[in-house]
Amino acid sequence: MIVRSLNRDSAAVRLLIFSIIHLFAVTSVFARPGQGAAESLSDDGAVAHRSIADSKPLLGGEKGLPQQRAFSADDNAPFLEGTLQAPNSYPSTYTALLDALEVMECHFFTVSHGTWPKAIDWTAAVMGTQVSATLSVMTSYSQTLKSCNLNSTDETRDHENLINRYFTQITSFYFGENAFALRTQAYDDMLWVVLGWLEAIKFIKLHSSLHYTSSCDDKATWYASQFIPQYAHRARLFYDLASRGWDTTLCGGGMTWNPNLAPYKNAITNELYIAASISMYLYFPGDSDPSPFFTHTGLPPAKAHDVRYLDNAVEAYKWLKGSNMRNNYGLYVDGFHITGWRGGKNGSNGTRICDLRDEKVYTYNQGVLLSGLKGLWEATGSRGYLEDGHELVRDVIAATGWKDRNTEQQYRWAGLGRGGVMEELCDWSGSCSQNAQTFKGIYFHHLTLFCGPLIRWESNGYEDAFLDDEETRQLHQKSCDEYGDWIRHNAFAAYVTRNQDGEFGEWWGRPARRRRHEDGADEEFEGPNTQGTDYRNEGVPMDEIWRLPEDDKMYKSDMNTDYGNRKRNWDGVYGSADGSGLRDINDRGRGRTVETQSGGVAVLRALWRLVESRQKDHG
Numbered sequence: 287m288i289v290r291s292l293n294r295d296s297a298a299v300r301l302l303i304f305s306i307i308h309l310f311a312v313t314s315v316f317a318r319p320g321q322g323a324a325e326s327l328s329d330d331g332a333v334a335h336r337s338i339a340d341s342k343p344l345l346g347g348e349k350g351l352p353q354q355r356a357f358s359a360d361d362n363a364p365f366l367e368g369t370l371q372a373p374n375s376y377p378s379t380y381t382a383l384l385d386a387l388e389v390m391e392c393h394f395f396t397v398s399h400g401t402w403p404k405a406i407d408w409t410a411a412v413m414g415t416q417v418s419a420t421l422s423v424m425t426s427y428s429q430t431l432k433s434c435n436l437n438s439t440d441e442t443r444d445h446e447n448l449i450n451r452y453f454t455q456i457t458s459f460y461f462g463e464n465a466f467a468l469r470t471q472a473y474d475d476m477l478w479v480v481l482g483w484l485e486a487i488k489f490i491k492l493h494s495s496l497h498y499t500s501s502c503d504d505k506a507t508w509y510a511s512q513f514i515p516q517y518a519h520r521a522r523l524f525y526d527l528a529s530r531g532w533d534t535t536l537c538g539g540g541m542t543w544n545p546n547l548a549p550y551k552n553a554i555t556n557e558l559y560i561a562a563s564i565s566m567y568l569y570f571p572g573d574s575d576p577s578p579f580f581t582h583t584g585l586p587p588a589k590a591h592d593v594r595y596l597d598n599a600v601e602a603y604k605w606l607k608g609s610n611m612r613n614n615y616g617l618y619v620d621g622f623h624i625t626g627w628r629g630g631k632n633g634s635n636g637t638r639i640c641d642l643r644d645e646k647v648y649t650y651n652q653g654v655l656l657s658g659l660k661g662l663w664e665a666t667g668s669r670g671y672l673e674d675g676h677e678l679v680r681d682v683i684a685a686t687g688w689k690d691r692n693t694e695q696q697y698r699w700a701g702l703g704r705g706g707v708m709e710e711l712c713d714w715s716g717s718c719s720q721n722a723q724t725f726k727g728i729y730f731h732h733l734t735l736f737c738g739p740l741i742r743w744e745s746n747g748y749e750d751a752f753l754d755d756e757e758t759r760q761l762h763q764k765s766c767d768e769y770g771d772w773i774r775h776n777a778f779a780a781y782v783t784r785n786q787d788g789e790f791g792e793w794w795g796r797p798a799r800r801r802r803h804e805d806g807a808d809e810e811f812e813g814p815n816t817q818g819t820d821y822r823n824e825g826v827p828m829d830e831i832w833r834l835p836e837d838d839k840m841y842k843s844d845m846n847t848d849y850g851n852r853k854r855n856w857d858g859v860y861g862s863a864d865g866s867g868l869r870d871i872n873d874r875g876r877g878r879t880v881e882t883q884s885g886g887v888a889v890l891r892a893l894w895r896l897v898e899s900r901q902k903d904h905g
Contacts, residue, residue, distance in 0.1 A: 408468070410464070411482045422488065422489045449493070473541060483520050483521040490517075519575040531559070553651040558654055564665060565661060615681060616681030617681060620819075647818075653731070659675040660735060686708050690706075706775050707776055716792075717823055721822040726888075767900070779794040780890070783795075791882055794885075
């Protein structure tokens with residue numbers, strides 16, 4: 287249940303809610319369901335239109351703005367043990383976020399390639415999503431400063447130039463993305479593409495609305511609006527391709543993960559289908575591009591807010607919720623096989639039911655669903671979707687060992703981390719692949735979307751109405767506020783992994799620069815309990831459970847592929863120790879990558895968006 291402890295009779299709360307609702311109502315950004323030409327307000331647009339009392343300074347101390355709480359180590363002393371970084375040498379949260387994004391783009395993005403060359407196809411799509419989401423935060427903050435005349439002309443220009451710089455890279459990525467190869471890959475890979483370009487569209491509309499539309503000319507738009515049709519077309523193509531994975535012949539429904547393997551109905555593909563379907567319903571602006579020419583007439587036009595997208599999301603979540611895919615911690619396990627399935631011309635469908643559960647748990651399986659549930663509430667108004675989301679968030683926080691963070695049990699594996707810090711199973715061993723290095727960032731991106739302001743519009747075909755569900759809004763906000771300390775805890779745990787170049791590591795909470803005599807502390811960490819098949823880090827096994835019958839002789843095992851799996855030691859780790867006796871545990875395995883950097887960007891964005899920029903609301 288959503289927390290119900292707010293005093294709804296508080297005059298201050300009523301005034302705050304009234305003010306925010308009023309600001310929501312006078313500004314439009316996105317098309318409202320039921321009226322394709324009309325537009326409704328995005329989450330970040332809502333934040334941008336709050337009073338200036340709700341905003342935080344870029345560097346702290348600007349006249350007229352409250353002092354931002356420094357991104358300090360005051361409440362995170364355990365993370366500083368063994369590190370040489372001064373406790374008070376940390377920047378503001380917003381500055382830390384911009385620094386993390388700058389490192390991600392300057393160190394890992396190549397303009398000549400139009401992509402992050404060392405990323406794989408699906409993680410590159412996620413990188414684009416993270417950049418677009420951060421741009422939405424930047425433009426909202428820029429509007430806050432501009433509305434109070436706190437930026438000089440030079441500062442306004444510099445901030446706009448920075449936004450344009452990163453957006454240009456997103457546009458470059460449209461051409462650099464390996465779209466043709468992705469069309470032949472797994473269905474989850476395709477759905478990352480859908481979410482990525484819808485996120486870019488959301489940013490373009492937000493930025494245009496905040497900075498280029500005026501009362502004198504409500505048709506004025508930012509130049510980047512010209513890219514929306516192309517982005518929408520790609521999102522539509524990949525959504526339609528991925529939708530082929532929905533299958534009712536086995537397990538009574540659900541998305542199949544990979545058409546090139548034996549049927550496997552996993553959590554991430556179904557969560558992505560839910561999130562992509564509801565996002566298509568809410569944010570897809572329509573598409574009239576007929577290419578590619580599968581027929582002589584080309585593709586038919588696709589309309590905005592097509593109810594089939596909503597129906598798909600509702601049906602998919604109903605199936606997932608009843609699939610028995612959550613374990614005793616309340617976490618989603620990886621997925622289901624079908625006992626006895628051996629397809630092919632003379633094969634068998636076996637039991638036809640999802641009865642062979644793979645118990646492997648990954649962090650991103652707990653996150654993607656959250657944005658889908660938020661969207662389902664926005665489309666239907668059913669509070670049950672939000673309640674399910676909050677239940678999942680609380681189960682995740684508990685499984686990170688949050689209650690044990692200040693006890694002797696802080697090193698104990700709690701199901702999804704330890705000491706209150708989210709952890710991937712492979713972090714401890716330093717054996718994470720590019721896949722797993724992306725997962726925690728995905729979780730915090732979707733948590734940020736889930737805990738955004740609740741906004742609903744309804745149209746009867748003649749006029750639009752803002753649906754004022756004050757009780758649900760307050761309950762949702764109260765629940766999300768409870769997560770603030772945990773988000774800050776994880777943001778700091780991620781931040782201390784930065785090396786001297788500003789690059790984030792994979793195992794959060796392990797400082798980048800540590801004295802040699804502190805290395806013995808590693809032995810206090812309890813290894814995670816490993817169940818299920820870790821195919822995301824070790825490759826898909828060569829057995830009849832995973833492979834198609836015809837693959838038995840055609841495919842060679844990919845278990846020897848270099849996924850960066852190294853033993854948990856320091857042998858051969860470049861730069862693991864220097865003359866001063868310092869070593870970096872996050873240099874093991876694949877080391878620091880664009881994927882680990884995106885995790886830092888995502889958790890800092892969550893801290894800024896959900897905690898820092900809201901503190902004044904409840905101060």
